[in-house]
Amino acid sequence: MADCSNSGIISLKLLLHEVEATPREYWADLLETLRQFRQRIPLDTSPIVNTEQSRKNQAAIDLLDSWLDDDEDASEHQQAWDFLKTALDEDRLSDRPLFP
Numbered sequence: 583m584a585d586c587s588n589s590g591i592i593s594l595k596l597l598l599h600e601v602e603a604t605p606r607e608y609w610a611d612l613l614e615t616l617r618q619f620r621q622r623i624p625l626d627t628s629p630i631v632n633t634e635q636s637r638k639n640q641a642a643i644d645l646l647d648s649w650l651d652d653d654e655d656a657s658e659h660q661q662a663w664d665f666l667k668t669a670l671d672e673d674r675l676s677d678r679p680l681f682p
Contacts, residue, residue, distance in 0.1 A: 667681045
């Protein structure tokens, strides 16, 4: 097998090659060894948080929530839409309506 010590990163392809090169009767032991090894690896659970981006995200979430909490009824939205369609169609250079 090729020397991986200089590459810095062992690819999944090389790892799978080693597993496939191992006789199947030893795969259960290999799997158990791999699981034990993984459990000993310290996990870095501290998330990387960009405070400025987090603030912007929360502002966007708050805005969307305020739209969902809006108590306006559907008839008000329909009236506003009808008004906008009429206003946009009035001053068009084309005779075709923008919203047929």
